Amino acid sequence: MVTETTRDDMTWYECESCGLMFDSEEDARQHERNCDEENQDPSYIQ
Numbered sequence: 098m099v100t101e102t103t104r105d106d107m108t109w110y111e112c113e114s115c116g117l118m119f120d121s122e123e124d125a126r127q128h129e130r131n132c133d134e135e136n137q138d139p140s141y142i143q
């Protein structure tokens with residue numbers, strides 16, 4: 098899941114799975130798709 102974070106008057110998009118931050122929501126969502134595929138954990142259900 099991608100969460101929105103405001104820091105220093107900038108909006109960042111954080112991948113909840115690994116904590117990576119992106120300045121573009123599109124980048125974050127694109128990363129999230131790959132991230133989820135690589136880090137599948139059946140016990141982690143949001």
Ligand SMILES: [Zn+2]
Pocket residue numbers: 112113114115116117128129132
């Ligand atoms: Zn990630």
